[in-house]
Amino acid sequence: MKAKIDALNWKILKSLQENARESFANIGRKVGLTAPAVGERVKKMEDLGVISGYKAVVSHSHTGYQLKAIITLRAFMGKLKPFLEAVNSFEEVVNCYRITGNENIIMMVVLKDQFHLEKFIDKLIQYGETRTHIVLSDVVSNAPIRRSDS
Amino acid sequence: MKAKIDALNWKILKSLQENARESFANIGRKVGLTAPAVGERVKKMEDLGVISGYKAVVSHSHTGYQLKAIITLRAFMGKLKPFLEAVNSFEEVVNCYRITGNENIIMMVVLKDQFHLEKFIDKLIQYGETRTHIVLSDVVSNAPIRRSDS
DNA sequence: GATGAAACGTTGTGGTT
DNA sequence: AACCACAACGTTTCATC
Numbered sequence: 001m002k003a004k005i006d007a008l009n010w011k012i013l014k015s016l017q018e019n020a021r022e023s024f025a026n027i028g029r030k031v032g033l034t035a036p037a038v039g040e041r042v043k044k045m046e047d048l049g050v051i052s053g054y055k056a057v058v059s060h061s062h063t064g065y066q067l068k069a070i071i072t073l074r075a076f077m078g079k080l081k082p083f084l085e086a087v088n089s090f091e092e093v094v095n096c097y098r099i100t101g102n103e104n105i106i107m108m109v110v111l112k113d114q115f116h117l118e119k120f121i122d123k124l125i126q127y128g129e130t131r132t133h134i135v136l137s138d139v140v141s142n143a144p145i146r147r148s149d150s
Numbered sequence: 151m152k153a154k155i156d157a158l159n160w161k162i163l164k165s166l167q168e169n170a171r172e173s174f175a176n177i178g179r180k181v182g183l184t185a186p187a188v189g190e191r192v193k194k195m196e197d198l199g200v201i202s203g204y205k206a207v208v209s210h211s212h213t214g215y216q217l218k219a220i221i222t223l224r225a226f227m228g229k230l231k232p233f234l235e236a237v238n239s240f241e242e243v244v245n246c247y248r249i250t251g252n253e254n255i256i257m258m259v260v261l262k263d264q265f266h267l268e269k270f271i272d273k274l275i276q277y278g279e280t281r282t283h284i285v286l287s288d289v290v291s292n293a294p295i296r297r298s299d300s
Numbered sequence: 301g302a303t304g305a306a307a308c309g310t311t312g313t314g315g316t317t
Numbered sequence: 318a319a320c321c322a323c324a325a326c327g328t329t330t331c332a333t334c
Contacts, residue, residue, distance in 0.1 A: 002213070002214050003212050013208055017206050019204055020170040020205050021171060023327080024328075024329070026328095033302095035329070036301080036302075036331085039329065039330075040301085049212050051208060052209050053168075054171045054207065055168075055170050055294075058200060060295065062152060062153050062198065063153075063200065063295050088289075088293075091298065093290050094290070094293050095245075095290055095291060095292060097218070099283035099285055100286060101283045105289070108247075110295075133251045133256065135247045135248070136247075136250060138247060139234060140243050140244070141245060145208040145213050145215070145244075146241050148214045173310085174311095175308080175309055175310080176309090184322080185309070185311090186312085186321075186322090187320055191319090
């Protein structure tokens, strides 16, 4: 599962986490490799699963989702599975985890406004008991993975 | 704040959220534009802030972080600000939000193992009271932003 | 990994609607 | 204002070493 990543690959990962569209030629200039060498290293990391994809980061607020909330769900008996099957179709849900503890599920959701939030909570009520926290500000957003010097 | 995005731009955003390294020429073929036209539209969305960046997605588990947890923090009096200043230097913290409710802070953290978790919680204890939920599985991970047909 | 060459992509200019 | 066509330049990819 765990791949050994050398110092050069960490530099490449740093670059690509900062700007996934940076050219391999440019990355090569920064780390001291030729473009084909960078390309090969990247392809290997993709094949190993170290890099699982490249995503454009789209602003929630600029696309009409001005409100963010964290919602926990304590699913009713027999309602967890139906929820897990439905949650992928909820456009509001950006992240969702199954967790230990009194609540089974925690989600980060984006919403247009308070009315949208109300409607969304109504949609969840069939699956279980919810608890909602409004997000006041983002302190850290998808921080890059750095070398863990173990 | 909110930009009006037409159907073509939504298709471009969909492509770039699925694969941020896809060429403008290729995207153009899919949506029925030439490469320069796609390039111009993308540049405009970047300038407006609709697209805020491009990130390689690096696997936590393949880089030595086998354990994920959600930790809430109820900061002690006068300890919230010091925490907010320190949290960016915690390599374990991937996401962190200030929220309403009894707890002020919620974080998604990645860890090497249970000992790492223990050490990390010890590091937090000076800032406030914590509550930890282990993540059992990812149900939804950074879902793309889709058109909100309002 | 490097080099060199061919294929491909990006980006600027100019012109059309 | 948005797009296309074309061309110069940079990048990727494949062969070979």
